[in-house]
Amino acid sequence: MKLKRDSLLFKTILYNDLSMLLTGLTIIGLVVIFVFKELEKNFSIKAVEKFQVIEDMLDIRNTEFINELIKLTNSKGFIEKDLFTASIRTPEENKEIYENMKKELISKNFSLYHESRLTVIGKDGSILDESGIHTEVNNEFIKNLRILRNKLSMTIDSVMYDELEDKFYYEIVVPVQESKQIYAVLVEIPLEKNYFRGNKYLMVADHDDVEDIGLYQTREPLLLNALELNRLKKEKAKLMKLNGKEYDVKSLTIQGIDYNIVSRPVLNSFGEKVGYLVLSLSEPALTKFKIDTMSLIILATIILILLNSFIISGTFKQLLMPLEELSLAVDDIASGNLDRNVRLNGTSEIKLLSLATKKMVEKLKNNNFILEDQNEKLKEYIHRVEGVEKLLLGVRKEPSDRGIIDIILKGFTSGVGLNYDRAIFFEYSNEKGCLVGKKIRKNRNILKEDKLSSFDLRYETMKEIVPLIKIKNDDNLFHKAISEKKIIFENRRGYKIYLGSDLLMGFGLSNFMILPIFNGDKNVGCILVDNYISGRRIELEDVELFNVILLNVGIHYENQQIELEKITNERDIAIGRMFKKIIYRRNKVIEKYTLMMMKLYKNDQINGEAFKEFRDEICNINREDSILFDYSDKKEYNFEKLKINKFLTEVVESYVRCNPNRDISLFLGEEASFLGDSIELTKAFREIINNALNAISGVINGRINIISKINHENITIKILDNGSGISANALGENLFEPFASGNEESSGLGLAIANKIISSHRGIIKIKSKLGEGAEIKIILNRYKEDMNV
Numbered sequence: 001m002k003l004k005r006d007s008l009l010f011k012t013i014l015y016n017d018l019s020m021l022l023t024g025l026t027i028i029g030l031v032v033i034f035v036f037k038e039l040e041k042n043f044s045i046k047a048v049e050k051f052q053v054i055e056d057m058l059d060i061r062n063t064e065f066i067n068e069l070i071k072l073t074n075s076k077g078f079i080e081k082d083l084f085t086a087s088i089r090t091p092e093e094n095k096e097i098y099e100n101m102k103k104e105l106i107s108k109n110f111s112l113y114h115e116s117r118l119t120v121i122g123k124d125g126s127i128l129d130e131s132g133i134h135t136e137v138n139n140e141f142i143k144n145l146r147i148l149r150n151k152l153s154m155t156i157d158s159v160m161y162d163e164l165e166d167k168f169y170y171e172i173v174v175p176v177q178e179s180k181q182i183y184a185v186l187v188e189i190p191l192e193k194n195y196f197r198g199n200k201y202l203m204v205a206d207h208d209d210v211e212d213i214g215l216y217q218t219r220e221p222l223l224l225n226a227l228e229l230n231r232l233k234k235e236k237a238k239l240m241k242l243n244g245k246e247y248d249v250k251s252l253t254i255q256g257i258d259y260n261i262v263s264r265p266v267l268n269s270f271g272e273k274v275g276y277l278v279l280s281l282s283e284p285a286l287t288k289f290k291i292d293t294m295s296l297i298i299l300a301t302i303i304l305i306l307l308n309s310f311i312i313s314g315t316f317k318q319l320l321m322p323l324e325e326l327s328l329a330v331d332d333i334a335s336g337n338l339d340r341n342v343r344l345n346g347t348s349e350i351k352l353l354s355l356a357t358k359k360m361v362e363k364l365k366n367n368n369f370i371l372e373d374q375n376e377k378l379k380e381y382i383h384r385v386e387g388v389e390k391l392l393l394g395v396r397k398e399p400s401d402r403g404i405i406d407i408i409l410k411g412f413t414s415g416v417g418l419n420y421d422r423a424i425f426f427e428y429s430n431e432k433g434c435l436v437g438k439k440i441r442k443n444r445n446i447l448k449e450d451k452l453s454s455f456d457l458r459y460e461t462m463k464e465i466v467p468l469i470k471i472k473n474d475d476n477l478f479h480k481a482i483s484e485k486k487i488i489f490e491n492r493r494g495y496k497i498y499l500g501s502d503l504l505m506g507f508g509l510s511n512f513m514i515l516p517i518f519n520g521d522k523n524v525g526c527i528l529v530d531n532y533i534s535g536r537r538i539e540l541e542d543v544e545l546f547n548v549i550l551l552n553v554g555i556h557y558e559n560q561q562i563e564l565e566k567i568t569n570e571r572d573i574a575i576g577r578m579f580k581k582i583i584y585r586r587n588k589v590i591e592k593y594t595l596m597m598m599k600l601y602k603n604d605q606i607n608g609e610a611f612k613e614f615r616d617e618i619c620n621i622n623r624e625d626s627i628l629f630d631y632s633d634k635k636e637y638n639f640e641k642l643k644i645n646k647f648l649t650e651v652v653e654s655y656v657r658c659n660p661n662r663d664i665s666l667f668l669g670e671e672a673s674f675l676g677d678s679i680e681l682t683k684a685f686r687e688i689i690n691n692a693l694n695a696i697s698g699v700i701n702g703r704i705n706i707i708s709k710i711n712h713e714n715i716t717i718k719i720l721d722n723g724s725g726i727s728a729n730a731l732g733e734n735l736f737e738p739f740a741s742g743n744e745e746s747s748g749l750g751l752a753i754a755n756k757i758i759s760s761h762r763g764i765i766k767i768k769s770k771l772g773e774g775a776e777i778k779i780i781l782n783r784y785k786e787d788m789n790v
Helices: 008-073 091-108 140-147 207-211 226-234 284-334 348-397 401-413 444-448 455-468 477-484 502-507 540-602 608-632 644-658 678-696 728-732 750-760
Strands: 117-122 127-129 132-134 159-164 167-175 182-190 202-205 238-242 245-254 257-267 273-282 422-429 434-442 488-493 510-519 522-530 640-643 664-667 673-676 704-710 714-721 764-769 775-782
Touching: 008 091, 008 167, 008 182, 008 238, 008 245, 008 257, 008 273, 008 284, 091 117, 091 127, 226 245, 257 284, 284 348, 348 401, 348 540, 401 422, 401 434, 401 522, 401 540, 434 455, 434 522, 455 502, 477 488, 477 510, 477 522, 510 540, 540 608, 640 644, 640 678, 644 664, 644 673, 644 678, 644 704, 644 714, 673 678, 673 775, 678 704, 678 714, 678 750, 678 775, 750 764
Parallel strands: 664 704
Antiparallel strands: 117 127, 117 182, 127 132, 159 167, 167 182, 202 273, 238 245, 245 257, 257 273, 422 434, 422 522, 488 510, 510 522, 640 673, 704 714, 714 775, 764 775
16 A cells, blocks of 8 residues: 555654654653753752862861961060051051051962051051051041950851952951051951862852852853843842752853852841852753753654654554555545445454445445436426316316316326326315316226226216216215315225225225315315326325315415406496496386376376386386395395294295285204305295296196205205296296396396305205296205304
8 A cells, every 4th residue: 555645644653753752852851850850950960069169268268378477466476566656657658558568468368458448446546558557547447346346257148248449359357466566467358269279169249249150160161142131131049048048049041051050149247248158050961961861761752753753654554554544445435436346354343334335335235226216206296287287277277177187087087197097077066065086097008918808898887877976975085185185095906995985996096195175165076097007106296296286276266256346346337337328218208107107096097007018118117126126136145044944934824924825834843053144035935936926827736845854064045936937948047146037027037046045145046947837946955054154
């Protein structure tokens, strides 16, 4: 396997090396922090120890100086000198005495004393120094010595430091015990390099010079730049204690060399800090050790990383080779080659991954088969959608209800449409209160198969049976589809399900669907489709498509109804407007004729019978006018719950009271409720009864029978007479249209207004008659239900 930059092996080795590098850097950091800090601490301790050793050596030297000074100042020659007899010597002589004393001191140690200052302090307060003898004392140190008179002892502690004229001095006070004139001798030695002979790293500096100590004493002369001086000043000193003494220590690296700068304050005779003893030590060995150690650790880390990379690359190459093969296989599979073989090799995790990949490929194959199947179904669904579009287009163009049903049946059974095997239409009969078989249609494509050659014979038999089928109005699938107003489908054999008719059992229904059709709230019927030959299942997608069909068919029915109502209303309004003008003019003429006839009748110019005949004609004209106005007037109906038997009884009784010589018989069935406007319905029934009375006038034993019948859904009222009847030509016309009548003497408005009122109650009125055999008027009203929409 080649080591590519984007390969898993390269990244694994890289990340492993990075982790080791981070680990190495962490170890180096810990070593630096722990080991180097410890070394620096030891280095600082050694610097302090050296500082103390040098101090001890200085103390020994100081003791030697003191002993020399004691021997000198307490010598017989020094004691017997008359130093303070100022009256017998001139100032120049006093200066000469001072110079001779200093020369004697210099002769002891030239390098030490040639720059020294010598002061002889008299017991009377006089002072002999380089200026001669004087009594004015400006030296605060000498003033302090007077205070300490009789308490001065010659010990190492009597060695003081002081800063005079911007120079540091080492002050030694030597008491003179035997002299009567001299109290003590003060020697002030300047602290320069000669004083620290053999200790060139030690010096005395003031406070500011301690911050710049790198400028003074180092192993080699060191010149610091501004940045290094700033570092030195900012470096915080550590306080270290050793043998009861406190020291300030600064540890830092300057120009690649480690330095320790140790300082301790020095005090004057007043206990004030006047400067610092400072020791500056460099440690090149420590610096070299640090560099060598760091180099060694870094080299070891690099060697370890390279060795680890070499070992890891070989190991990972063996481990990841199966993963590379697997990745190539996955890439091939992703390109569409689902037949690529996936080998199960490698470690357990890679084996599991290979197994999962193999399972995934199998699942992809299965999903591919499913997708292909779904794709075929989608194509079929799109084909069906196109069929639905064609069907709906045909429905929109078809004006008649029967034509709409034919288009739907044809669309369901068309091979280029929805392609069902068979479709049957069941029409809802208001009269019978149930579904009645009307029409069946077959799919002609299924007849092309030889094995179905007997299908034509069966289809012809089905065509004869369908009109005989009546679906009971009980708990069956048809009733459920109508009551719930939804499509119901079953993908099983029809004989296993109760459908409301035994005749349907012999149709061999299988994988069928029932579609209820409504015109608003009016039940038109149901369409039954099935696939009893092809056996194709009905899917939810089919139901969704058919819901679209039913919705559009319902909207089409409603639009037709709205358009019909609109035309009817416009016609009625036009008729009303026209006849209002005609009636108005006619009434003017009738009023004149009525006044004239009344005047003639009062003057006995016409007999009473003629006047009565004239008056009856005028009453008939007024009645027709009232009917016409009533027909053209748009009313608001006041619906209420009525009892059919009670309503018919009241109508007949009121009519008989007004027409006692009329033979009207009432045959009532079971009582039932319905919604209606009693006043308007009374008008409708009176018009129908009036037409029947006119038909039986002049007929021997003329009679009128009113019969009511109840079923689960409807109330049927039949009004029968044995009158003159209606001719076939008159029945061919629509007798329920205004001015249509089978009697030339009739206005033709009675049945029109009756039809209008009954239709407004969502009822149906039908007429059946033969000339000379009487007539039958059938009125069907809906029974009252709790959920009825008034």
